[in-house]
Amino acid sequence: xxxxxxxxxxxxxxxxxxxxxxxxxxxxxxxxxxxxxxxxxxxxxxxxxxxxxxxxxxxxxxxxxxxxxxxxxxxxxxxxxxxxxxxxxxxxxxxxxxxxxxxxxxxxxxxxxxxxxxxxxxxxxxxxxxxxxxxxxxxxxxxxxxxxxxxxxxxxxxxxxxxxxxxxxxxxxxxxxxxxxxxxxxxxxxxxxxxxxxxxxxxxxxxxxxxxxxxxxxxxxxxxxxxxxxxxxxxxxxxxxxxxxxxxxxxxxxxxxxxxxxxxxxxxxxxxxxxxxxxxxxxxxxxxxxxxxxxxxxxxxxxxxxxxxxxxxxxxxxxxxxxxxxxxxxxxxxxxxxxxxxxxxxxxxxxxxxxxxxxxxxxxxxxxxxxxxxxxxxxxxxxxxxxxxxxxxxxxxx
Ligand SMILES: *Cc1c(COP(=O)(O)O)cnc(C)c1O
Numbered sequence: 001x002x003x004x005x006x007x008x009x010x011x012x013x014x015x016x017x018x019x020x021x022x023x024x025x026x027x028x029x030x031x032x033x034x035x036x037x038x039x040x041x042x043x044x045x046x047x048x049x050x051x052x053x054x055x056x057x058x059x060x061x062x063x064x065x066x067x068x069x070x071x072x073x074x075x076x077x078x079x080x081x082x083x084x085x086x087x088x089x090x091x092x093x094x095x096x097x098x099x100x101x102x103x104x105x106x107x108x109x110x111x112x113x114x115x116x117x118x119x120x121x122x123x124x125x126x127x128x129x130x131x132x133x134x135x136x137x138x139x140x141x142x143x144x145x146x147x148x149x150x151x152x153x154x155x156x157x158x159x160x161x162x163x164x165x166x167x168x169x170x171x172x173x174x175x176x177x178x179x180x181x182x183x184x185x186x187x188x189x190x191x192x193x194x195x196x197x198x199x200x201x202x203x204x205x206x207x208x209x210x211x212x213x214x215x216x217x218x219x220x221x222x223x224x225x226x227x228x229x230x231x232x233x234x235x236x237x238x239x240x241x242x243x244x245x246x247x248x249x250x251x252x253x254x255x256x257x258x259x260x261x262x263x264x265x266x267x268x269x270x271x272x273x274x275x276x277x278x279x280x281x282x283x284x285x286x287x288x289x290x291x292x293x294x295x296x297x298x299x300x301x302x303x304x305x306x307x308x309x310x311x312x313x314x315x316x317x318x319x320x321x322x323x324x325x326x327x328x329x330x331x332x333x334x335x336x337x338x339x340x341x342x343x344x345x346x347x348x349x350x351x352x353x354x355x356x357x358x359x360x361x362x363x364x365x366x367x368x369x370x371x372x373x374x375x376x377x378x379x380x381x382x383x384x385x386x387x388x389x390x391x392x393x394x395x396x397x398x
Pocket of ligand 1: 090239
Protein backbone atom coordinates (compact mmCIF):
# COMPACT_ATOMS: atom_id res chain seq x y z
CA UNK A 1 0.00 0.00 0.00
CA UNK A 2 2.56 2.54 1.13
CA UNK A 3 6.19 2.98 0.20
CA UNK A 4 8.75 4.35 2.60
CA UNK A 5 11.51 6.10 0.75
CA UNK A 6 14.22 4.80 3.07
CA UNK A 7 14.34 2.23 5.87
CA UNK A 8 16.90 2.43 8.68
CA UNK A 9 19.80 -0.05 8.80
CA UNK A 10 19.58 -3.23 10.90
CA UNK A 11 20.54 -1.40 14.09
CA UNK A 12 17.88 1.21 13.41
CA UNK A 13 20.14 4.04 12.22
CA UNK A 14 19.29 6.62 9.57
CA UNK A 15 22.82 7.77 8.76
CA UNK A 16 24.27 8.56 12.20
CA UNK A 17 20.89 9.06 13.89
CA UNK A 18 18.45 6.73 15.63
CA UNK A 19 19.51 3.38 17.02
CA UNK A 20 18.11 1.31 19.84
CA UNK A 21 19.54 2.19 23.23
CA UNK A 22 17.56 -0.02 25.60
CA UNK A 23 17.72 -1.81 28.94
CA UNK A 24 18.76 -5.45 28.37
CA UNK A 25 15.44 -6.85 29.51
CA UNK A 26 13.64 -5.14 26.62
CA UNK A 27 15.97 -6.14 23.78
CA UNK A 28 14.24 -9.40 22.89
CA UNK A 29 10.80 -7.75 23.04
CA UNK A 30 11.92 -5.00 20.67
CA UNK A 31 13.14 -7.66 18.26
CA UNK A 32 9.66 -9.21 18.44
CA UNK A 33 8.02 -5.88 17.71
CA UNK A 34 10.32 -5.28 14.72
CA UNK A 35 9.76 -8.74 13.31
CA UNK A 36 5.99 -8.61 13.73
CA UNK A 37 5.77 -5.15 12.17
CA UNK A 38 7.86 -6.12 9.12
CA UNK A 39 5.64 -9.17 8.67
CA UNK A 40 2.37 -7.25 9.01
CA UNK A 41 3.30 -4.48 6.64
CA UNK A 42 3.24 -7.09 3.84
CA UNK A 43 0.21 -8.97 5.20
CA UNK A 44 -2.96 -8.49 3.18
CA UNK A 45 -5.43 -9.10 6.02
CA UNK A 46 -3.62 -6.53 8.21
CA UNK A 47 -3.60 -3.98 5.38
CA UNK A 48 -7.29 -4.59 4.68
CA UNK A 49 -8.19 -4.08 8.33
CA UNK A 50 -6.09 -0.92 8.62
CA UNK A 51 -7.40 0.53 5.36
CA UNK A 52 -10.99 -0.19 6.36
CA UNK A 53 -10.56 1.72 9.62
CA UNK A 54 -8.66 4.59 8.01
CA UNK A 55 -11.51 5.05 5.55
CA UNK A 56 -14.67 4.29 7.52
CA UNK A 57 -13.57 5.22 11.05
CA UNK A 58 -10.95 7.97 10.71
CA UNK A 59 -12.53 9.50 7.59
CA UNK A 60 -9.65 9.17 5.13
CA UNK A 61 -8.72 10.32 2.62
CA UNK A 62 -8.55 13.82 4.05
CA UNK A 63 -8.94 16.38 1.23
CA UNK A 64 -6.38 18.77 -0.25
CA UNK A 65 -7.88 22.27 -0.27
CA UNK A 66 -6.82 25.29 -2.34
CA UNK A 67 -6.81 28.31 -0.01
CA UNK A 68 -7.89 30.94 -2.50
CA UNK A 69 -8.15 33.93 -0.16
CA UNK A 70 -4.85 33.32 1.59
CA UNK A 71 -3.18 32.72 -1.78
CA UNK A 72 -4.53 35.96 -3.23
CA UNK A 73 -3.35 38.00 -0.25
CA UNK A 74 0.19 36.59 -0.07
CA UNK A 75 0.98 35.95 -3.74
CA UNK A 76 1.47 32.21 -4.24
CA UNK A 77 -0.81 29.18 -4.56
CA UNK A 78 -1.28 27.75 -1.05
CA UNK A 79 -2.81 24.28 -0.57
CA UNK A 80 -3.66 22.49 2.68
CA UNK A 81 -3.68 18.77 3.35
CA UNK A 82 -6.61 18.66 5.76
CA UNK A 83 -5.47 16.32 8.54
CA UNK A 84 -7.51 18.56 10.85
CA UNK A 85 -10.63 16.85 9.46
CA UNK A 86 -9.69 13.38 10.74
CA UNK A 87 -11.57 11.76 13.60
CA UNK A 88 -10.10 13.10 16.88
CA UNK A 89 -8.91 16.22 15.07
CA UNK A 90 -5.35 15.55 13.95
CA UNK A 91 -2.97 13.23 12.10
CA UNK A 92 -2.33 11.23 15.30
CA UNK A 93 -5.21 8.82 14.61
CA UNK A 94 -3.20 7.44 11.63
CA UNK A 95 -0.38 5.98 13.69
CA UNK A 96 -2.62 5.24 16.69
CA UNK A 97 -4.81 2.91 14.62
CA UNK A 98 -1.66 1.23 13.30
CA UNK A 99 -0.20 0.77 16.77
CA UNK A 100 -3.50 -0.56 18.15
CA UNK A 101 -3.79 -3.14 15.37
CA UNK A 102 -0.14 -4.13 15.85
CA UNK A 103 -0.80 -4.67 19.58
CA UNK A 104 -3.82 -6.86 18.80
CA UNK A 105 -1.85 -8.95 16.32
CA UNK A 106 0.88 -9.42 18.92
CA UNK A 107 -1.72 -10.72 21.37
CA UNK A 108 -1.36 -7.75 23.75
CA UNK A 109 -4.24 -6.63 25.94
CA UNK A 110 -3.08 -3.13 26.84
CA UNK A 111 -1.71 0.07 25.30
CA UNK A 112 0.64 2.28 27.31
CA UNK A 113 1.30 5.80 26.05
CA UNK A 114 2.56 9.23 27.06
CA UNK A 115 0.93 12.47 26.10
CA UNK A 116 1.91 16.15 26.26
CA UNK A 117 -1.02 18.31 25.16
CA UNK A 118 -3.27 15.29 25.36
CA UNK A 119 -3.75 14.85 21.61
CA UNK A 120 -1.88 11.56 21.39
CA UNK A 121 -3.55 10.41 24.62
CA UNK A 122 -6.98 11.06 23.11
CA UNK A 123 -6.09 9.25 19.86
CA UNK A 124 -4.71 6.20 21.70
CA UNK A 125 -7.61 6.12 24.19
CA UNK A 126 -9.97 6.23 21.19
CA UNK A 127 -8.26 3.30 19.49
CA UNK A 128 -8.13 1.34 22.77
CA UNK A 129 -11.90 1.79 23.16
CA UNK A 130 -12.47 0.72 19.55
CA UNK A 131 -10.29 -2.39 19.76
CA UNK A 132 -11.22 -3.43 23.31
CA UNK A 133 -7.75 -2.86 24.78
CA UNK A 134 -6.93 -1.57 28.25
CA UNK A 135 -5.19 1.78 28.17
CA UNK A 136 -2.85 3.68 30.53
CA UNK A 137 -2.04 7.25 29.53
CA UNK A 138 0.84 8.98 31.36
CA UNK A 139 0.67 12.75 31.50
CA UNK A 140 2.67 15.36 33.42
CA UNK A 141 0.72 17.03 36.23
CA UNK A 142 1.46 20.49 34.83
CA UNK A 143 0.04 19.45 31.45
CA UNK A 144 -3.01 17.87 33.10
CA UNK A 145 -3.93 21.25 34.62
CA UNK A 146 -3.50 23.01 31.26
CA UNK A 147 -5.30 20.55 29.03
CA UNK A 148 -8.66 20.02 30.74
CA UNK A 149 -10.77 19.21 27.63
CA UNK A 150 -8.35 16.49 26.51
CA UNK A 151 -7.95 14.95 29.98
CA UNK A 152 -11.76 14.78 30.20
CA UNK A 153 -11.95 13.13 26.77
CA UNK A 154 -9.37 10.53 27.84
CA UNK A 155 -11.48 9.72 30.93
CA UNK A 156 -14.78 9.58 29.02
CA UNK A 157 -13.14 7.14 26.59
CA UNK A 158 -12.44 4.82 29.51
CA UNK A 159 -8.64 5.04 29.70
CA UNK A 160 -6.65 5.39 32.94
CA UNK A 161 -5.05 8.80 33.15
CA UNK A 162 -1.89 8.62 35.27
CA UNK A 163 -0.53 11.89 36.61
CA UNK A 164 3.29 12.29 36.56
CA UNK A 165 4.73 14.61 39.20
CA UNK A 166 8.46 13.90 38.65
CA UNK A 167 10.81 16.38 36.92
CA UNK A 168 8.95 19.37 35.46
CA UNK A 169 5.71 17.40 35.23
CA UNK A 170 5.61 17.72 31.43
CA UNK A 171 6.04 15.56 28.32
CA UNK A 172 9.61 14.32 28.84
CA UNK A 173 8.75 13.17 32.37
CA UNK A 174 5.58 11.45 31.12
CA UNK A 175 7.69 9.47 28.60
CA UNK A 176 10.16 8.48 31.35
CA UNK A 177 7.37 7.20 33.64
CA UNK A 178 5.44 5.45 30.88
CA UNK A 179 8.61 3.66 29.82
CA UNK A 180 9.32 2.56 33.40
CA UNK A 181 5.82 1.10 33.69
CA UNK A 182 6.20 -0.59 30.31
CA UNK A 183 9.36 -2.44 31.41
CA UNK A 184 7.20 -4.27 34.00
CA UNK A 185 4.30 -4.94 31.65
CA UNK A 186 5.77 -5.60 28.21
CA UNK A 187 4.54 -9.18 28.13
CA UNK A 188 0.94 -8.02 28.00
CA UNK A 189 1.26 -4.40 26.82
CA UNK A 190 2.58 -2.46 23.82
CA UNK A 191 4.16 0.97 24.21
CA UNK A 192 2.29 3.14 21.72
CA UNK A 193 4.64 6.06 21.19
CA UNK A 194 3.22 9.39 20.01
CA UNK A 195 5.68 10.55 17.37
CA UNK A 196 8.45 9.44 14.99
CA UNK A 197 10.91 9.19 17.90
CA UNK A 198 12.16 6.63 20.44
CA UNK A 199 14.25 3.49 20.00
CA UNK A 200 14.14 1.49 16.76
CA UNK A 201 11.69 0.27 15.41
CA UNK A 202 9.33 3.08 16.55
CA UNK A 203 10.53 5.86 14.21
CA UNK A 204 10.18 3.44 11.28
CA UNK A 205 6.74 2.22 12.44
CA UNK A 206 5.35 5.72 12.93
CA UNK A 207 6.74 6.89 9.59
CA UNK A 208 5.14 3.95 7.88
CA UNK A 209 1.68 4.59 9.36
CA UNK A 210 1.91 8.34 8.65
CA UNK A 211 3.17 7.97 5.08
CA UNK A 212 -0.46 7.61 3.95
CA UNK A 213 -0.61 11.43 4.28
CA UNK A 214 2.10 12.02 1.66
CA UNK A 215 0.81 9.30 -0.61
CA UNK A 216 -2.69 10.79 -0.71
CA UNK A 217 -1.47 14.39 -0.92
CA UNK A 218 0.72 13.65 -3.93
CA UNK A 219 -2.17 12.09 -5.87
CA UNK A 220 -4.60 14.79 -4.79
CA UNK A 221 -2.49 17.81 -5.70
CA UNK A 222 -1.69 16.31 -9.10
CA UNK A 223 -5.38 15.64 -9.64
CA UNK A 224 -6.32 19.16 -8.56
CA UNK A 225 -3.62 21.14 -10.40
CA UNK A 226 -2.11 18.76 -12.94
CA UNK A 227 1.27 19.16 -11.28
CA UNK A 228 3.42 18.54 -8.21
CA UNK A 229 3.96 21.32 -5.63
CA UNK A 230 7.10 23.50 -5.62
CA UNK A 231 7.28 23.53 -1.81
CA UNK A 232 6.07 21.21 0.96
CA UNK A 233 5.83 22.57 4.52
CA UNK A 234 5.02 20.89 7.87
CA UNK A 235 5.56 21.65 11.55
CA UNK A 236 8.00 19.47 13.47
CA UNK A 237 7.65 18.41 17.11
CA UNK A 238 8.93 14.84 17.16
CA UNK A 239 8.27 14.82 13.43
CA UNK A 240 5.41 12.39 12.69
CA UNK A 241 3.09 14.58 10.63
CA UNK A 242 6.07 16.06 8.78
CA UNK A 243 7.69 12.74 7.90
CA UNK A 244 4.28 11.50 6.79
CA UNK A 245 3.75 14.21 4.19
CA UNK A 246 7.45 14.49 3.22
CA UNK A 247 7.39 10.81 2.24
CA UNK A 248 5.26 11.57 -0.80
CA UNK A 249 7.78 14.09 -2.17
CA UNK A 250 11.33 13.27 -1.01
CA UNK A 251 12.14 11.47 -4.26
CA UNK A 252 11.53 14.62 -6.37
CA UNK A 253 14.70 16.59 -5.84
CA UNK A 254 13.39 19.84 -7.27
CA UNK A 255 10.59 20.00 -4.66
CA UNK A 256 11.82 22.12 -1.76
CA UNK A 257 10.83 20.71 1.61
CA UNK A 258 10.69 22.62 4.91
CA UNK A 259 10.23 21.43 8.48
CA UNK A 260 9.16 24.20 10.85
CA UNK A 261 10.27 24.22 14.49
CA UNK A 262 8.97 26.36 17.35
CA UNK A 263 11.16 29.36 18.18
CA UNK A 264 8.88 30.09 21.14
CA UNK A 265 9.93 33.33 22.85
CA UNK A 266 13.41 33.38 21.31
CA UNK A 267 16.75 31.66 20.79
CA UNK A 268 17.81 31.38 24.47
CA UNK A 269 17.91 27.85 25.95
CA UNK A 270 14.59 27.20 27.66
CA UNK A 271 12.70 29.69 25.48
CA UNK A 272 12.14 27.43 22.48
CA UNK A 273 11.92 23.80 21.35
CA UNK A 274 13.85 24.12 18.06
CA UNK A 275 15.93 20.94 18.42
CA UNK A 276 17.27 20.82 14.87
CA UNK A 277 18.16 24.51 14.82
CA UNK A 278 19.81 24.87 18.25
CA UNK A 279 20.39 21.27 19.35
CA UNK A 280 23.58 19.21 19.26
CA UNK A 281 24.06 15.46 18.88
CA UNK A 282 22.82 13.66 21.99
CA UNK A 283 20.72 10.80 23.31
CA UNK A 284 17.17 10.89 24.66
CA UNK A 285 14.59 8.12 25.18
CA UNK A 286 16.72 5.44 23.57
CA UNK A 287 17.85 7.10 20.33
CA UNK A 288 20.44 9.54 18.98
CA UNK A 289 19.24 12.86 17.54
CA UNK A 290 19.70 16.61 17.60
CA UNK A 291 18.94 17.42 21.22
CA UNK A 292 18.51 20.56 23.26
CA UNK A 293 20.72 19.69 26.23
CA UNK A 294 22.77 21.09 29.08
CA UNK A 295 26.56 20.60 29.48
CA UNK A 296 25.98 17.24 31.19
CA UNK A 297 23.94 15.91 28.29
CA UNK A 298 20.64 16.12 30.17
CA UNK A 299 17.69 17.25 28.06
CA UNK A 300 17.21 21.00 28.48
CA UNK A 301 13.93 22.61 29.45
CA UNK A 302 11.93 23.46 26.38
CA UNK A 303 9.06 25.80 25.65
CA UNK A 304 6.56 26.45 22.87
CA UNK A 305 3.12 28.01 22.77
CA UNK A 306 2.09 24.76 21.06
CA UNK A 307 2.39 21.95 23.64
CA UNK A 308 2.51 19.35 20.86
CA UNK A 309 5.84 20.78 19.62
CA UNK A 310 7.38 20.95 23.07
CA UNK A 311 9.99 18.13 22.95
CA UNK A 312 13.79 18.53 23.37
CA UNK A 313 14.64 15.90 20.73
CA UNK A 314 13.51 15.27 17.16
CA UNK A 315 12.98 12.16 15.04
CA UNK A 316 16.14 10.48 13.67
CA UNK A 317 14.95 10.44 10.06
CA UNK A 318 14.62 14.23 10.19
CA UNK A 319 18.16 14.50 11.59
CA UNK A 320 19.36 12.43 8.66
CA UNK A 321 17.40 14.43 6.05
CA UNK A 322 18.86 17.60 7.57
CA UNK A 323 22.40 16.19 7.52
CA UNK A 324 22.21 15.41 3.78
CA UNK A 325 20.54 18.76 3.03
CA UNK A 326 17.36 17.24 1.57
CA UNK A 327 15.03 19.01 4.01
CA UNK A 328 15.58 22.46 5.48
CA UNK A 329 14.50 23.21 9.04
CA UNK A 330 13.32 26.75 9.85
CA UNK A 331 11.76 28.39 12.90
CA UNK A 332 8.59 30.35 13.67
CA UNK A 333 7.99 32.30 16.90
CA UNK A 334 4.94 32.17 19.19
CA UNK A 335 3.82 35.54 17.90
CA UNK A 336 4.09 34.56 14.24
CA UNK A 337 2.17 31.34 14.96
CA UNK A 338 -0.65 33.20 16.71
CA UNK A 339 -0.89 35.67 13.81
CA UNK A 340 -1.17 32.76 11.38
CA UNK A 341 -3.81 31.15 13.64
CA UNK A 342 -6.01 34.25 13.24
CA UNK A 343 -5.12 34.76 9.58
CA UNK A 344 -6.23 31.27 8.49
CA UNK A 345 -9.33 31.48 10.71
CA UNK A 346 -10.42 34.83 9.28
CA UNK A 347 -9.44 34.38 5.63
CA UNK A 348 -10.49 30.77 5.11
CA UNK A 349 -12.78 29.85 8.04
CA UNK A 350 -10.36 27.17 9.20
CA UNK A 351 -9.14 27.34 12.82
CA UNK A 352 -5.78 25.52 12.87
CA UNK A 353 -4.07 23.89 15.84
CA UNK A 354 -1.30 26.12 17.25
CA UNK A 355 1.18 23.40 16.17
CA UNK A 356 -0.07 23.57 12.58
CA UNK A 357 -0.11 27.38 12.77
CA UNK A 358 3.70 27.25 12.74
CA UNK A 359 3.57 25.62 9.30
CA UNK A 360 0.93 28.10 8.11
CA UNK A 361 3.10 31.02 9.27
CA UNK A 362 6.11 29.70 7.38
CA UNK A 363 4.03 29.16 4.25
CA UNK A 364 2.94 32.81 4.44
CA UNK A 365 6.60 33.88 4.67
CA UNK A 366 7.49 31.73 1.68
CA UNK A 367 4.53 32.96 -0.34
CA UNK A 368 5.72 36.56 -0.03
CA UNK A 369 8.96 35.58 -1.79
CA UNK A 370 7.39 33.24 -4.39
CA UNK A 371 6.14 33.71 -7.91
CA UNK A 372 2.34 33.88 -7.92
CA UNK A 373 2.02 30.58 -9.82
CA UNK A 374 4.27 28.62 -7.45
CA UNK A 375 2.52 26.01 -5.32
CA UNK A 376 3.03 25.56 -1.58
CA UNK A 377 1.53 22.45 0.01
CA UNK A 378 1.12 22.71 3.79
CA UNK A 379 0.27 19.84 6.11
CA UNK A 380 -2.52 21.15 8.33
CA UNK A 381 -1.79 18.61 11.06
CA UNK A 382 -4.73 19.38 13.34
CA UNK A 383 -7.67 21.61 14.24
CA UNK A 384 -7.56 24.41 16.77
CA UNK A 385 -10.60 23.69 18.95
CA UNK A 386 -8.30 22.69 21.82
CA UNK A 387 -6.45 26.04 21.59
CA UNK A 388 -9.34 28.49 21.33
CA UNK A 389 -9.79 29.19 25.04
CA UNK A 390 -6.05 29.72 25.53
CA UNK A 391 -5.70 32.05 22.55
CA UNK A 392 -8.79 34.07 23.51
CA UNK A 393 -7.47 34.57 27.05
CA UNK A 394 -3.89 35.32 26.17
CA UNK A 395 -4.02 36.83 22.67
CA UNK A 396 -7.52 38.28 22.23
CA UNK A 397 -8.12 40.06 18.94
CA UNK A 398 -11.16 41.91 17.59
C1 LIG B 1 1.14 16.26 18.25
C2 LIG B 1 0.90 17.25 17.20
C3 LIG B 1 1.97 17.76 16.41
C4 LIG B 1 3.41 17.45 16.67
O1 LIG B 1 3.77 16.12 16.52
P1 LIG B 1 4.62 15.60 15.30
O2 LIG B 1 4.95 14.20 15.70
O3 LIG B 1 5.81 16.45 15.13
O4 LIG B 1 3.73 15.65 14.12
C5 LIG B 1 1.66 18.63 15.39
N1 LIG B 1 0.39 19.01 15.14
C6 LIG B 1 -0.64 18.56 15.87
C7 LIG B 1 -2.02 19.03 15.55
C8 LIG B 1 -0.43 17.66 16.92
O5 LIG B 1 -1.46 17.23 17.65
